[in-house]
Amino acid sequence: MVINIALICLVAATVLTVIRLFAGPNWGDRVTAYDFLSVNFALLIVVFAIKTGFVAFLDIALLVSIVGFLSTIALTRHLLDGKVL
Amino acid sequence: MGRCIQLQLRCLLGLCLLSILPVSFAQHDSEHGAAPAAAQESNHGDHADADEAALEQLNSPLVTQSLVSDLLILFGSFFILAAAIGILRFPDFYTRLHASTKLVTLGGIGILIGAAFAFNNTQQSERIILIIVFFFLTAPLSGYMIGRAGYLRGLPFYKEHGTQDEWQALGSVSGVVATSSEQASSTD
Numbered sequence: 565m566v567i568n569i570a571l572i573c574l575v576a577a578t579v580l581t582v583i584r585l586f587a588g589p590n591w592g593d594r595v596t597a598y599d600f601l602s603v604n605f606a607l608l609i610v611v612f613a614i615k616t617g618f619v620a621f622l623d624i625a626l627l628v629s630i631v632g633f634l635s636t637i638a639l640t641r642h643l644l645d646g647k648v649l
Numbered sequence: 650m651g652r653c654i655q656l657q658l659r660c661l662l663g664l665c666l667l668s669i670l671p672v673s674f675a676q677h678d679s680e681h682g683a684a685p686a687a688a689q690e691s692n693h694g695d696h697a698d699a700d701e702a703a704l705e706q707l708n709s710p711l712v713t714q715s716l717v718s719d720l721l722i723l724f725g726s727f728f729i730l731a732a733a734i735g736i737l738r739f740p741d742f743y744t745r746l747h748a749s750t751k752l753v754t755l756g757g758i759g760i761l762i763g764a765a766f767a768f769n770n771t772q773q774s775e776r777i778i779l780i781i782v783f784f785f786l787t788a789p790l791s792g793y794m795i796g797r798a799g800y801l802r803g804l805p806f807y808k809e810h811g812t813q814d815e816w817q818a819l820g821s822v823s824g825v826v827a828t829s830s831e832q833a834s835s836t837d
Contacts, residue, residue: 566714566719566722566723567714567722569726570722570723570725570726570760573726573727573729573730574726574729574730576733577729577730577732577733578733580733580736580737581733581736581737583737584736584745590742590804590805592742592746592795592798592804593742593745595795596736596742596745596746596749596795597736597749599791599795600732600733600736600749600753603753603757603784604729604733604753606757606780607725607757607760607761610760610761610764610777610780611722611726611760611764613764614712614722614764614767614768617712619711619770619773622773622776622777622780623776626779626780626783629780629783629784629787630783633783633787633790633791636791636794636795637790637791637794640791640794640795640797640798641794641798643798643802644798644801644802
């Protein structure tokens with residue numbers, strides 16, 4: 565029951581953030597929305613691991629959060645300096 | 650300053666790789682090491698108590714939701730939803746970034762600690778603690794990088810009566826901002 569409420573909250577957050585991702589006036593809003601979406605997806609996977617009891621989702625959540633962080637850093641460095649590393 | 654951030658990024662990349670490694674090794678051990686050991690013990694017949702304990706651990710349900718984990722997961726998901734509403738409703742890039750970064754840290758830690766309480770086995774809880782450490786390391790840093798890039802590239806901010814840019818009002822800092830933005834515009 566609580567897990568379903570948490571899933572509904574996370575999916576509603578995803579929908580609201582996708583609206584901002586498409587309607588954001590700047591690139592800054594889009595990068596912010598992307599960063600939030602990656603974290604939100606990792607948390608959704610963790611809650612789904614609790615719901616199904618399938619443990620390998622936790623490793624997937626760790627990998628998703630790592631990839632989201634690194635791609636956010638790459639995006640900001642590209643948009644600031646024109647180069648990534 | 651750029652060199653310092655590059656060093657920071659390299660340290661974080663190393664931390665990412667280090668955090669992947671023990672998980673994969675633990676999974677490798679549990680797949681290939683645990684099953685033959687259990688078979689040998691059952692052949693000897695001397696460790697019946699250990700076998701029964703292992704069987705109980707296998708047959709027990711993986712997830713038991715207690716009151717603590719329920720409350721923590723509700724807390725975290727409420728704050729994640731509040732962060733999404735803040736991203737949608739705030740008037741400015743910087744305020745949206747503020748809502749996203751702060752509330753994602755709070756809500757994510759709530760959901761992850763609730764998940765660590767919900768799982769019965771200690772191995773899964775250790776993995777979730779690894780994710781928590783990674784969140785604490787990376788969420789403020791990504792927010793800082795996004796805000797820095799947006800400010801140095803000159804994204805407009807929401808102006809009410811009396812709003813002023815205190816960072817640019819400092820004389821020595823505005824030179825740094827101007828030169829870095831000139832460099833950024835020259836590379837385009």
